[in-house]
Amino acid sequence: MLRPALACCKLYISESRNAPALRAIERAAAVLRPAAVLVNAFADDAYNRVGYTLVSRLSGGLPPPLHRAAFGVVAAALEAVDLGSHAGAHPRLGVVDHVVFHPLAGARLDDVAALARAVATEIGDKLQVPTYLYGAAHGEGRTLASIRRQLGYFTPTSPGNQWQGASDALSLPVAPDAGPGTPSRSKGVVVVGATAWVDNYNVPLHTSDVEAAKRIARAVSERGGGLRSVQAMGLAHGEGVTEVACNLLDPGRVGAEQVLEKVRQLATAQGLAVGEGYFTDFSQEKIIEMYMQSAEAEASQH
Structure with missing residues (x-):
């Protein structure tokens, strides 16, 4: 089977200990299978964090499957997890701490940047969460590290080098690219970007x-x-x-x-x-292989 242009979306959720919440999130990730395939879930209990990896073809309707799948995971996470009760050893800005799109198998960075901007706009508008862009999705190429520093990401919020609860801030030091200007104590903010593979x-x-x-x-x-x-x-x-x-x-x-x-x-x-x-994830080649195997298995059933 020839390799199509693929896009990969990694979503980092600030929760790994609440089994019902994780089941709800993973059900949302599976809704569009085989058009969008969940190829990895990496949980870390000390960090209280899970990284999910979704892959799909770049084509396949408007909005593309990966847009719909990524938005579905974000919506499910925001519904199932309360940032106010979160505690872990990894920094986070929100229930959905970070979403990043990478091009795979001949796809272009510009393509996934457009996808990231569209998903960020929908998160901000429909879910009413302050949403920031970085990398190729941001007009000036702002880096993930710079926006995190501006938002106080690297400073623990409780003893023992832990991050606990939600920020008490009533306003944000940097205006978001989408969504309201005031963070929710239960949801926090989301950062969405597009970069080459990391x-x-x-x-x-x-x-x-x-x-x-x-x-x-x-x-x-x-x-x-x-x-x-x-x-x-x-x-x-x-x-x-x-x-x-x-x-x-x-x-x-x-x-x-x-x-x-x-x-x-x-x-x-x-x-x-x-x-x-x-x-914490498979290599690019392994992710492409896993997606293609899933596509081949689906094709053989028809």
Whole structure:
């Protein structure tokens, strides 16, 4: 079967412990199968966060299947999860913390940028949640990290380097691109973007010292003078464990092996043991393969 132009949507939901809520979200993700296929769900209980990966062809009606599937997941999450009762070791801006579209298999970044803008507008207008754009979906190419910094994303809101509850802010420091200018305490805000492929790669550290993990993360990240195209955070991750959680913005240039080696060098200098690094999603090729297998299976049934 020839490869069609594909788009991938990753949605990061601030919940992993509420089983009924997750079932409702995953039912919404499956509604348009096989036109849009859920190829991965990665849950992390310490972070209280799940990442979902949806894939579809770029064609196939207006709005495209991936638009409808992504919006359905966002709507289901906002209905099922209350940000006010959320607590976890990973930062978040809302129930739906982050939505990003990537082109796959010959698709163009411009195509998924248009898709991201359309989904963001619908989230803002229909679900009445302040929604921000970044990357190719934003007119000036604003980065995810910059909008997060402006919105206070990286500052824990409760002791123990945890993020708990919702912001008490009655207004937002930056006007959203869609939706109301006032955040909801139960929903928060949503950030929607379009970029080339990004690998999410985490490296565990066998220490409860979050400040040590933060120092290593700063030294690994490009912003701290470390590896080009790498963003990193040091986060608590359960009893006696922290993590250097990384976004590899150009994994063809700087990949997981280089990140792991850099973390090991820095951790060894501080007398810390390093665990085995891991990805939170499949590779681009594996995701394409999984989608094509699903399409072939559906075609064979007809």
